[in-house]
Amino acid sequence: MIKVTINGKEINLEKAMTVLEAARSAGIKIPTLCYHEQLEKYGGCRLCLVEVERMPRLQTACTLMVTDGMVVRTETEAIANVRRSVLEFLLINHPLDCPYCDKAGECELQDLVEKYGPATSRFKESKRKVTESLEDPVLVRNMERCIVCTRCVRMCEGVQGAAAIAVIDRGGHSHIEPFSGGKFDCEYCGNCVSVCPVGAIMSRLHRHSYRPWQLVSETETICPYCGVGCTLVVQVRDDVIKRVVPRIGTAVNNGLLCSRGRFGYEFVGHKDRLTAPLIKKDGVFEEATWEEAIRLIARRLGEIKDTFGGSSIAGIASPRCTNEDNYVFQKFMRVTLGSNNIDSTARTGYAGAQAFIENIFGQGATANLIPGLSNSDAVVVAGGDPTAMNPILGLQIRACARKGGNILTIGHIKGLRHYTPVELRPSLFSEDILLEGILSALKDKKGLPGSNQILEGKIKDINLSSAEVTRVCGISEKDFALFIDKLSGASNAAVVIGKEVVQSSGGSYRLLLLAAITYLINGRVYLLSERANEQGLLDMGCAPDLLPGYRPLGYAEFRKKYEIAWKSPLPEQPGLTIFEMIEAAKSGLLKAMYIMGENPVFNMPNSKEVEAALKKVDFLIVQDIFLTESARLADVVLPALSWSEKNGTYTNMERRIQRLRKAVTREGMEDWRIVLEIARNMGSKMNYEDSENVFFEISRVSPLHRDLGYEEIEKGTAIYPYKGEPLRSLTEEIRTEKGGSIESAGKLYLRLERPLFHSGTLSRKSQALVNIYAGAVARISPGTAGRLSLKDGDIIRISSGIGSLDLPLAVEKAVEDSVLMLTNNFEGRGAFSLMEYSIDPVTKAPVIDGNVVTVEKVGR
Amino acid sequence: MFSEAAKKELQEIRLRYPNARAALLPALYVAQREFGWLSPDAYETVSDLLGVPKAIARGVGTFYAMYKHKPAGRNIVQLCTNVSCMILGAERLVDFLKNKYGLEPGGTTQDERFSLVIMECIGACGTAPAMLVNDDFYENLTENYIEEILQRYK
Structure with a gap:
């Protein structure tokens, strides 16, 4: 026990801490500027100076550790004098433009000067003049206001790990600048904005359009973008979102955000939002009332069900919609329409990968806590860049590296390039061989643990010498040996698996190899998830073979329970996957389709074929917030409320259920309510008052969610395995399918770029994100550019077997040779319009890594 | 771009220090000799070769008066x-x-x-x-x- 006396108050401390932390724990305030609880200590601003008995000078409370018997005074006349002087110096160059500074009202410098003075300045000379930098699309840098506390620099380098800004020059000329001196050209997380105590780095969105004290409401909710599930605080004025900020102490992101979370909210009040139901008459949309639209749908679906049976109707659920939306949707499909044809774009990777991993390790194997990543001693990353797909999870990997953990990447991962002691960059299509090699080497080094016989049966068959591996993969033996050395020495390892693993030929075999590696190092698996509620929709039973609670539909005893709960017989046959739906639609077997919050025409590979298939469906309903590519094909379009306009819950990739809250008011209905209205028009007795009511039913029906309520979810205790029962292990035979050998020499392969700033069709309606990343660009490596005689900035025509696109070219070192990277985010220019796919027979995910394209220069 | 000899020199410098950042000052000095001044290109080259983020390299370089940040004569x-x-x-x-x-x-x-x-x-x-x-x-x-x-x- 450490005893400290601060301002005459005796404080007993369990563990060592700084004087500042001790004072705060006792409710004593010490003013600070450079100190920030998320950042490394700095001791630069001198505002936290305190008197300590038996120490000769004033001491910085933020860096001084307490000792037993220490006597501290924090507010004496001498201290007040010093603080006044420090502030007087800071104000020498500070412009005092508070009347039009957006920070005024929440400015730490303003508050401190108000408290400690000086009211006047003795400085008569002229102030430093620096023009405000508006060169950046989302960040404004005002270096007159900067007090060089370096919080932003410490945030950028020490926490975010981007190291995009630094203190430039010295002494009175010191200021903060990105490398270019103007545009930040960084990860645009905006965490520098969060920590800036003054108005030196600020967001450009809604600049000069509100004062902080005018933000009438603050709502804590969950980010709509990726599967990490960060908590956001949405600040609103006049029913417009003015700002999104993080909050320190929240479970997943703890005061940090990424670019999409912080700047990607403008889609909510976008002018293109759908406002009324649309009914297509003679090929033209006409606005209709809700009553008309719902009645028409009920009638048509009823007719189709009666004539062709429930199995002629399919539904696509949404990984952006809430658990409640998805639950009601699948119940409507199964009970009212009698169809198990329910699936989602989770099928493009996450669903199959999770099922595969859980079959080996048991249910919940991927439900690992994200912050735990930073405590690992080794993290293997395969199949994509976590710092782009799931940025806040990526930060935990960087934090792991800073704590001394080894980040071991398979392939070049741009966002982790400064963090990895060794990256193995196998030549194209040799990733399987590399994984086999890693597995063989680990097996030789560590032996088999003997706890999973089925898996070990598979591992025993894989034997590859390191000489063979390094030769085939084109990597150095030294790097390979180092990789194995670091990995085999780990006792608390994690394996992070991205979507590219699943979408490659032989994806299931690759998953097996990664699972086997995880098994040998006794690690944990993290499955990257691109959408906010991909996990939740699976848990809600939005899959052709799953009932709510992740219960397999194929078992009669499970089905029975739901039949009793829902008071209705259920179709026995598993339904169609999303890809099978497209096939069925093409062949005319599907008569009606109901798409909720998804845009398959854009978000599925071979988009033209998907479009053609949807056109053949007799009756297509699309429920969305924008008139998307898919919605344009619909017979009826239903406008839904979007994220931040409704209540509900999301389940993130660690299977934490979190509460989504309404922040702005808009007329309209939640997705589940629209579905409910249709169901009731078809004679269903389903009824729910609000989203909590829906969740109440979920907690009664789904054994996994048993006895779970909004109260627990809000308390933050809804963490897997909740209070219910996960499914006991049902390990079946592990089936895999190896990829065929592919000859890559001289060819160019189209691969999907998954950028940090965009995600599907939502981000392209958020102006700030569009300003950062404005349009589709084809990216190739310098080597490939040389081989094809192309230059950065050329306009090229990319042609595949199914189409062609003209796009500007960027030559970038981070791209693999013989690969052309293209995003699938921009209307009419998506990579999926050029990609054909085949279906992996085990994971049912699309295989898209073998798409050959040709390019030719068409302009500059 | 650096000459092969300068690249080699940089690698040797790097080995004299416990980590890449510690090698920044002599590395920037080599870059200044090669390029005549510390242009953005020079910083990027050093940053790539040492594996230090370029903004950090520039922050260090601009602190010292004897690194030049505009082109100088021979x-x-x-x-x-x-x-x-x-x-x-x-x-x-x-x-x-x-x-x-x-x-x-x-x-x-x-x-x-x-x-x-x-x-x-x-x-x-x-x-x-x-x-x-x-x-x-x-x-x-x-x-x-x-x-x-x-x-x-x-």
Whole structure:
């Protein structure tokens, strides 16, 4: 026990801490500027100076550790004098433009000067003049206001790990600048904005359009973008979102955000939002009332069900919609329409990968806590860049590296390039061989643990010498040996698996190899998830073979329970996957389709074929917030409320259920309510008052969610395995399918770029994100550019077997040779319009890594 | 781009330090020698070769006055104008350089042959005025003597 006396108050401390932390724990305030609880200590601003008995000078409370018997005074006349002087110096160059500074009202410098003075300045000379930098699309840098506390620099380098800004020059000329001196050209997380105590780095969105004290409401909710599930605080004025900020102490992101979370909210009040139901008459949309639209749908679906049976109707659920939306949707499909044809774009990777991993390790194997990543001693990353797909999870990997953990990447991962002691960059299509090699080497080094016989049966068959591996993969033996050395020495390892693993030929075999590696190092698996509620929709039973609670539909005893709960017989046959739906639609077997919050025409590979298939469906309903590519094909379009306009819950990739809250008011209905209205028009007795009511039913029906309520979810205790029962292990035979050998020499392969700033069709309606990343660009490596005689900035025509696109070219070192990277985010220019796919027979995910394209220069 | 020799030198420098950041100062010095000044390209090259983020490299470089952040001539003239040199006519020499060569303090001649830096005391007060041309030291300067010296540098 450490005893400290601060301002005459005796404080007993369990563990060592700084004087500042001790004072705060006792409710004593010490003013600070450079100190920030998320950042490394700095001791630069001198505002936290305190008197300590038996120490000769004033001491910085933020860096001084307490000792037993220490006597501290924090507010004496001498201290007040010093603080006044420090502030007087800071104000020498500070412009005092508070009347039009957006920070005024929440400015730490303003508050401190108000408290400690000086009211006047003795400085008569002229102030430093620096023009405000508006060169950046989302960040404004005002270096007159900067007090060089370096919080932003410490945030950028020490926490975010981007190291995009630094203190430039010295002494009175010191200021903060990105490398270019103007545009930040960084990860645009905006965490520098969060920590800036003054108005030196600020967001450009809604600049000069509100004062902080005018933000009438603050709502804590969950980010709509990726599967990490960060908590956001949405600040609103006049029913417009003015700002999104993080909050320190929240479970997943703890005061940090990424670019999409912080700047990607403008889609909510976008002018293109759908406002009324649309009914297509003679090929033209006409606005209709809700009553008309719902009645028409009920009638048509009823007719189709009666004539062709429930199995002629399919539904696509949404990984952006809430658990409640998805639950009601699948119940409507199964009970009212009698169809198990329910699936989602989770099928493009996450669903199959999770099922595969859980079959080996048991249910919940991927439900690992994200912050735990930073405590690992080794993290293997395969199949994509976590710092782009799931940025806040990526930060935990960087934090792991800073704590001394080894980040071991398979392939070049741009966002982790400064963090990895060794990256193995196998030549194209040799990733399987590399994984086999890693597995063989680990097996030789560590032996088999003997706890999973089925898996070990598979591992025993894989034997590859390191000489063979390094030769085939084109990597150095030294790097390979180092990789194995670091990995085999780990006792608390994690394996992070991205979507590219699943979408490659032989994806299931690759998953097996990664699972086997995880098994040998006794690690944990993290499955990257691109959408906010991909996990939740699976848990809600939005899959052709799953009932709510992740219960397999194929078992009669499970089905029975739901039949009793829902008071209705259920179709026995598993339904169609999303890809099978497209096939069925093409062949005319599907008569009606109901798409909720998804845009398959854009978000599925071979988009033209998907479009053609949807056109053949007799009756297509699309429920969305924008008139998307898919919605344009619909017979009826239903406008839904979007994220931040409704209540509900999301389940993130660690299977934490979190509460989504309404922040702005808009007329309209939640997705589940629209579905409910249709169901009731078809004679269903389903009824729910609000989203909590829906969740109440979920907690009664789904054994996994048993006895779970909004109260627990809000308390933050809804963490897997909740209070219910996960499914006991049902390990079946592990089936895999190896990829065929592919000859890559001289060819160019189209691969999907998954950028940090965009995600599907939502981000392209958020102006700030569009300003950062404005349009589709084809990216190739310098080597490939040389081989094809192309230059950065050329306009090229990319042609595949199914189409062609003209796009500007960027030559970038981070791209693999013989690969052309293209995003699938921009209307009419998506990579999926050029990609054909085949279906992996085990994971049912699309295989898209073998798409050959040709390019030719068409302009500059 | 760096010459192969400079790349090799950088790798050797790197090995003398426990981590890449510690090697920044000598590495930037090599870059300055190779490029003449620390251009954005020079910073990026050093950043790539050492694996240090480029903004950090620039933050370090801009702290020190002896790294140059704009293009300089082939030869650097550093003239002292501190007290002793000033009393003995250094300011006249500054004018001379301006009139004869068009060389302003902090500037570069049009043919990029010389850059002029006004420097503080170089400890030659007894033999003032004094200057450095690149790493060579000259004292007891006069207009004629300067003209003669500068002829040696092309």
